[in-house]
Amino acid sequence: MADKFISSKDINEQSKWHELTPGLTIYEPGTAVDTLTGEWRTNTPVFIEEKCKQCLLCIPVCPDNAIPVEDLKRLDFDFDHCKGCGICVKVCPFDAITMEGIN
Ligand code: SF4
Ligand code: SF4
Known part of the structure; x- marks a missing residue:
């Protein structure tokens, strides 16, 4: 087809x-x-690095592979591809991600 x-x-x-x-x-x-699917985003996750415990639970749940990992540590978001779905916010057990733009 x-x-x-x-x-x-x-x-x-x-x-x-x-x-x-x-x-x-x-x-x-x-x-x-x-x-560049990040252009579709209306809500934007914010990484609060000082709260992050590097548990990496947010990595596999991101449907856009928009959380880079280097040397077993997550880095800030790849906003070229993050669509702002908010799944990572729900999954993070340490409140290390908040979302801007939600009404
Ligand atoms: S908001 Fe969604 S697309 Fe963006 S990093 Fe989090 S899980 Fe991935
Ligand atoms: S789930 Fe939260 S604490 Fe764990 S790596 Fe991701 S941002 Fe950091």
């Missing part, structure tokens, strides 16, 4: 509606690498 539609990375302002997948569903894997 996906073969008759153009690849998501090739979509541009000139693309025709009949070239797009129904509901703009993306069939290819790994497209987050090419797409």
